[in-house]
Amino acid sequence: MTFTISAPPHRKQDITLRKIIFAKILALVPVCIVAVYFFGLYALALIIVSMVAAVVTEAIIQKVFDKPLEINNGHAALIGLMIALVVPPEVPIWIPMIGSIFGVAIAKHAFGGLGSSVFNPVLAAWVFLSLAWGPLMQPVSFPMIGAISDLVLETGAGHLIGVSPLALIGGVYLIYRRYIEWRIPVFYFLTTIVFALIIGDSLSYVLTGAFIFGVLFLATDTPSSPVTKNGRIIYGILCGVLTVIYGHFDNYIYATFYGLFLANCVASFIDNNTLPGSYAEESFFQRKYNQIMDKIPFEKLGVYLDE
């Protein structure tokens, strides 16, 4: 009788990278359907061209550099889909194509491939397209959520992603299933809302499809965000602050993209400065808390504490 030998653990969670990526693609399908319904079949053409360009680029790069072919895990397709969603629906068909090629070839593979990108490939491609073809990338209108119905179908949408903030609800389900971690989205969302209210911006400009997309899908892009627990909280707050600062002076759609792009720059810096200590060590706040608690005479009040 033969037995397999391997190192522990012998039982693992049923989770793979492929599963996570395809779950994200699936969560974006509703918003694609609404976009196609609203902008017509040309939007579908944009999405397909963008995805195909991304996958083909990745295949060519991995063939040329003699690497194992990884298009099956769907990461390139996800990048292509997201790039198509952040361009205006009137652009020429080659714009998302160039964007996908740039995103996959430069922002992903030139930085080291899967898991090593410093900048989110989608944001890098969007920034590249906006700077290179500014007039083409200018949307017709910037949405404003006036009524509740605008959350379902936003008629003033300037980008494919802006058509329906509510259709992105799939991302919340992914957080519930732990496919996306929760700290960055929660703190990013809350910071933006609170800070925007403090400086007096109307929330109807904030809660757009692009912002929700940024919170759920762009900010949580794993290679370009910190990994430490505290680091992710700080990153979420930083994203929110940058978004509101940009959005207050311009608009909240560009603010989301540029704010996240800038936050990506400092993600690893945050990571290196928030490395956790040993489990028994006290953090700064715990130390302060203990100093205050030590001054209270619990013994005299008849309460026993530990040593």
Added chain:
Amino acid sequence: MAEISIMKNIPEKVIIPLKQHNGTVCEPLVSKGDIVKVGQKIGECTSDICAAVHSSICGEVISIEDFPTPSGTKVMSVILKPTEVAECVDFTPRDATKEEELISIIKDAGIVENYGTPTHLVLRPGDGFNIDIVLINATASEWIWGDYKSPRDYALQILESLKLLMKASNASNGAIVLRNDNSEFISAFDGLVFDGKRLNVAPLVGKRRASYYFKDQQSDIVILSQDRIYGQNILNLFTYNVTGRHVPFNCNPASVGVAICSVQSAKAFYDVVHNGKPYIETVVSVSGKVNNPQKILVKIGTPFKDVIEACGGYKGEPGKLIANGAITGVAQYVDEVPVTKTTFSITVQDKSEVLRDEPLPCVHCARCVDVCPVNLIPARLATLADQGRFDECNQMYVNNCIECGRCAASCPSKIPILQLIRYAKVAIKKAYEDVPPKESSNLKLGCSCGSV
């Protein structure tokens, strides 16, 4: 209540390794052709870091040779063939009045903790160490006591043996740590009257640790409860959780005055004092793809094969045989390895359950960070270990790792994180071994020996 069945069939061959603990190999007291009785001592200690070995059956010695053990190594073992008639050494209850005698009784009976250290070393770690709290870790172990009429009796027996352990180690306090979700155990202990004191199960929450409850309940013995904790290297974290004492780097809980015993060794100690029976049988829980998964009392030295047969045999074709738990256990080459004193579970997986994963690059999803119970960043440690940057691993507290395997189990890229962390830990340990403690100037070595 989980039933414990008793294995009745005596296997064709019994293999008793002469080293079932961490330390030196015992010297065999028998030679080929000898007839041994049940409970006869067949391996004598050669040094202090050692525990004696006894025969668990009556039989003839057919050879003494190297044989595989569940830890994956080959150890000099005595191989016995059972005889028709079972003769037994006369077991006499021991006199448990003097503490020095208790220690020698433990050493003689060959009692070993389930993490490998001989119990007498846990209770008496040597000069410079004073044990003042004895903990019985019942968070992982199951309900294993043999002859009890009601759960209360069981609880009283375990408390009795805790008293013995405290006496043997000269400790003033003792605690039994239960699992929060183990309602059987908790209901058995809650409200128990022992030594004229009423004991309540107290949860470990926030700053309320063991010493708080010692004061609060005005008792030397308390019953605590906490979450389940598992892993290969949990002692330091367990000590911190229960007592709040921080074990220094490269030290064991003895350096802060804590002795941690398992339920198995407490039972073995109770047996040797009250019946005179040495540590020759243990409870193994058999799970996975066998026809009749159960907890079974087996004699030490029984091959896994026979234990599985007693549980109804394999269900389908087996793919993997794991000793000591499916998450952190050791996969076995053959099913002829014997049950030793440190074996507490056997898991069988079939072919479809055997994992064949190709590792992908890390995507920094931070799932491992979220599940780590000791605040590490497993993904980064794995990368650093892979690149041989052990110094940086050390600075990131790689030695805190309790080797629970949660990080590797939750990794979507299927990176062997646990293996890489172990690799780093071994490398760091070796590096420290090479440096003589007194001559090194920039390395802080050794325990602070008793002081916190």
